[in-house]
Each structure stands twice: as C-alpha cells, then as structure tokens.
Amino acid sequence: MLLERTRLRLVPSTLLVMEEHMEGINENNTIINSKGLFSIHMPAYYNAVAKGVSTVMVSYSSWNGRKMHANRNLITGFLKNTLKFKGFVISDWEGIDRITSPPGSNYTYSVQAGVGAGIDMIMVPNNYADFINDLTSLVNQKVIPMSRIDDAVRRILRVKFVMGLFENPLADLSLANQLGKKEHRDLAREAVRKSLVLLKNGKSSNKPLLPLSKKAAKILVAGAHADNLGYQCGGWTIEWQGASGKTTVGKYYNPRCCEIHCQSCNHRCLLGEPRW
Secondary structure, three states, X not given: OHHHHHOOOOOHHHOXXXXXXXXXXXXXXXXXXXXXXXXXXXXXXXHHHHOOOOEXXXXXXXXXXXXXXXXXXXXXXXXXXXOOOOOEEEOOOOOHHHHOOXXXXXXXXXXXXXXXXXXXXXXOOOOHHHHHHHHHHHHHOOOOOHHHHXXXXXXXXXXXXXXXXXXXXXXXXXXXXXXXXXXXXXXXHHHHHHHOOOOOOOOOOOOOOOOOOOOOOOEEEEOOOOOEHHHHHOOOOOOOOOOOOOXXXXXXXXXXXXXXXXXXXXXXXXXXXXXX
16 A cells, blocks of 8 residues: 555565465464365465565464474475475574474474475574574584575575675665655554444344444443553564553553443443453
C-alpha cells in the first residue's frame, strides 16, 4: 500500500526479498502427505523462485515430525536442486537450536543437521562463538564437507554482489528525514482501521448481542490487557510475542474487585484475563 501510494519504483537489483515460513504455522507439526504439501502449500512460492527471489527463510515448523531446519530433502533436494534456487537459505531466529527438544540440548548436532540440510546463513543471536567452534570442528572432522561451506559462501556472496553491497556498503540516508512522517503514520492508521473485522450475530431467535447498540450508554472494558499499551502493540513490535507496559492508571484491576461498580454498564469486555 505504501509503495502504491507514494508511487515508488523498486529496482530488482537493489531489493532483497525474503520468502519465509514455508509452512505458515510457526512451530507446529504439519501432518500432510507430499502431494498435499506440493500441490496446496507450495505453488505460491514457485513463481517467487522462478522470478529470482534472493533469500528463503526456513520455518520453525515440522513436516510429519521432521524439523524443517533439518530437512535436507526439501531445502537442498527440492528448493536448490529441483527448483534451481540460486539465492541463499537463511535460518529463522535460533532456528537450528529448535531442531532438538528441548532447544539447544545438543547444539553440535543442531549445527550439523542445519548446515548439512542446506541452510547457508544461520541466525545466531547469542552463542555465536559456540556456533563458530562447532562448525569449524565439524568441517575439520569432515562431518560437514568443505563443498557445503563453499556452496553457502558462493550463494551469499552472489546475492551481495548483485545488490551492490561491496560497491556501496553504507545505507542511503537521503530519505532518513522521511521516517515517521505524518503521511506514513496516517497510512498505517488507515491500514489498521480497514483491517479490523466487525463481528455480528447470525440470525437467531434470541436477542443478538453483536453489533452493539449505538444507544449503549456505557461499555466496560476490563482485564490485564484493557489499558496496556504494550499488549496493544502485539507481537513483533516491542518484543517477540508482545510485552506488558505500564497502564495509564499504574496498576491492573481484577474485574471481580470492581464488580459492584460496573453493574450499570450495558456491556462488559474482558481482555487478557482467564475465564471466571
């Protein structure tokens, strides 16, 4: 929407596109046969690869019990060999750690399985020294062949050369003053407003609850999330899965404690609270 509104033109040689989450349900285990996977879930990605997408991120999820980060048949066999993908494959955040259960319980094996499956770039937010040491040791022991490392380096460098990162390694700051401008904030607000879903009751003999009557004088919104800016932001904003922030009143209220004061409200809405 932003690109359409501002009529920006994206030059393919300067844009790094990431096609991620091949299964689309985060860390769950998808039970489906090969025909279903390739005919239902994969077609959306075929054209992206054919058009020269530069990177593919592996999903946290599993397919029939096998972690995607350790699935050589899909990453190397299908993506790289069958689809002729020329870019590089990147892990998700601590993705190889989650190959084992509990995560990180056998990190050396995770490095071997992930790199051996065909992942070219590993996102290691914390224990990068352990990753370097384990990978070096596995290569020296010929557990991971040097050809696998050469393939990863070749793919990564190719993408960087195509993007011109060696000729122009620094970010272009010419548009820095456009960050957070009112036009962009208004557009973001419009996107949120238009993406909201209004719930309503179906045909029923009982008096419908939704949508709420415009004549409702008072609506109670209560619960730990009711007046919490942190949780209003949701996941992937302040923190990965959302984080609690200070409410405007400085503390949380248990709806039960104020029950006597809310009987005059026409409707009550609990956000972020367990069932009572």
